[in-house]
Each structure stands twice: as C-alpha cells, then as structure tokens.
Amino acid sequence: MALTDEAIDKIKEMIVSGALGPGDRLPKEADLAERLGLSRNSLREAVKALSIIKVLDVRQGDGTYVTSLSPDLLLESLSFVVDFHRDDTVLQFLEVRRILEPAATALAARRMTEPEVAKLQRVLDELGPAPSVEALVANDLEFHRAIAAGSGNAALCSLIDGLSGPTTRARIWRGLTQEGAVDKTREQHQAIVDAIAAGEPELARSWATVHIAGVEEWLRQAL
Structure with missing residues (x-):
C-alpha cells in the first residue's frame, strides 16, 4: 500500500505543479513509471485509485487523462x-x-x-x-x-x-x-x-x- 500511496503522491504533485493540467493525457505507462521511479504495478494501482475519485479518466484503447478537476466532479x-x-x-x-x-x-x-x-x-x-x-x-x-x-x-x-x-x-x-x-x-x-x-x-x-x-x-x- 505504501508504494501505491507514493505513486499517488507523485501523480498528484505533477498535477499540482502544473506538469499535468486538466484534460492532459498522461505519458505511456512504461515512460511514466520510469520517469517517476515507480514500478508499473504501483503506477497502475495509483491510476486506478485516482480514477475512482475522478482525478483521472482511463479511456480504454486511448489512454489516461486528467479530468476537468471541476469541484462538482x-x-x-x-x-x-x-x-x-x-x-x-x-x-x-x-x-x-x-x-x-x-x-x-x-x-x-x-x-x-x-x-x-x-x-x-x-x-x-x-x-x-x-x-x-x-x-x-x-x-x-x-x-x-x-x-x-x-x-x-x-x-x-x-x-x-x-x-x-x-x-x-x-x-x-x-x-x-x-x-x-x-x-x-x-x-x-x-x-x-x-x-x-x-x-x-x-x-x-x-x-x-x-x-x-x-x-x-x-x-x-x-x-
């Protein structure tokens, strides 16, 4: 769980810092895992968790995007x-x-x-x-x-x-x-x-x- 929490924090930091903005597509899983120093499994679990709370939108066959981050969402x-x-x-x-x-x-x-x-x-x-x-x-x-x-x-x-x-x-x-x-x-x-x-x-x-x-x-x- 600690590794997944670390992955969540790192993705969150990318969004908070402006490296990723609303509507942006995340880099490919392998590239992002290497960039953040994470295992692909930890990254995958973090993406799943963030999609549940509407921070990320996983589109099958297309990629993973940051949502609009609107308050109601x-x-x-x-x-x-x-x-x-x-x-x-x-x-x-x-x-x-x-x-x-x-x-x-x-x-x-x-x-x-x-x-x-x-x-x-x-x-x-x-x-x-x-x-x-x-x-x-x-x-x-x-x-x-x-x-x-x-x-x-x-x-x-x-x-x-x-x-x-x-x-x-x-x-x-x-x-x-x-x-x-x-x-x-x-x-x-x-x-x-x-x-x-x-x-x-x-x-x-x-x-x-x-x-x-x-x-x-x-x-x-x-x-």
Whole structure:
C-alpha cells in the first residue's frame, strides 16, 4: 500500500505543479513509471485509485487523462462516503448543513435571476395541500438543491448535495411524528423564497438558519 500511496503522491504533485493540467493525457505507462521511479504495478494501482475519485479518466484503447478537476466532479465521491454514516452521526451532518446552507441561501439571494426565483417558487407550489411525508421530503430535497445551485458556487452546491442523504431519514421521521411539521416546512420555505426574491441575503440567511436549526433541535429532543 505504501508504494501505491507514493505513486499517488507523485501523480498528484505533477498535477499540482502544473506538469499535468486538466484534460492532459498522461505519458505511456512504461515512460511514466520510469520517469517517476515507480514500478508499473504501483503506477497502475495509483491510476486506478485516482480514477475512482475522478482525478483521472482511463479511456480504454486511448489512454489516461486528467479530468476537468471541476469541484462538482471531484466532490462526487463525498455522497458515497457519507452513505456510511451511523444514525448517531446525523446530528453532526445537520450541524454542517446549518453552517453551509444559510451561506448558500445568502449567495442565492444575491445571484439568482428572476426566472430562477420563479422556478424555485414553482417547486414550492407543486406541493399539494395535504402531501404525503414522502412527497414533502422529495420536494424539500429539490427545493434545497435548487437554492444551492442558485448560489453559483459549484463546490458549495456539491457539498450540500452530498450531505443531503444522511439527513433524509430524520426529515421523514420528523414529518411522521411532529405535529404541524408540514405546515411549518411550507411556511419557512416560502419565507426563504420571499427573501431571495426580494434580494435580501441576510434575511434569506436567517430564514435558512431557522429552518435547518428547527430540524436539528427537534432531532436533539427526539434522541
């Protein structure tokens, strides 16, 4: 494993130093192994590992390339990693959401266009008067994903999207057990939309904080 780690570090250094850039093709395996002082087997394992986390793209019959290295691509593996969470770590994910989502909502209030805000309102309006818990949670996920995208920050959007999965069960549980959860969620979502539409970033940040903190506080008491 140590030799593979060394190979990964050396390829990483080539990318960080600019010797290899996004979209560049790596030298042939034998040439690169000799250049880096590695065995071909160690290099092969390093390439395999880096392709899994979307740093490299192995194209059969063509070669191995550095990917675009865009934040959304590199953070794809986050959702895979957080799927291994235990139930007792859900509060930690909610704490992270409470830090990130209000910031994304404030950015969205500055950056979302009128058509984007109108689309966000339509997402909220699609929720019927008496939705099932499953429909509420699905709508909630779509709503927050649209706001994160509206922040205009691909890295922030990917982080928030990756953190959504572990908190889904908590949202369902709350919807099933807390009286008035559906109406409260709907009211807070509308307040967030109104703040974004008005171009009021700090108001939008405040409502997003209240919204996330409400789920977090409910879960603390439930546990």
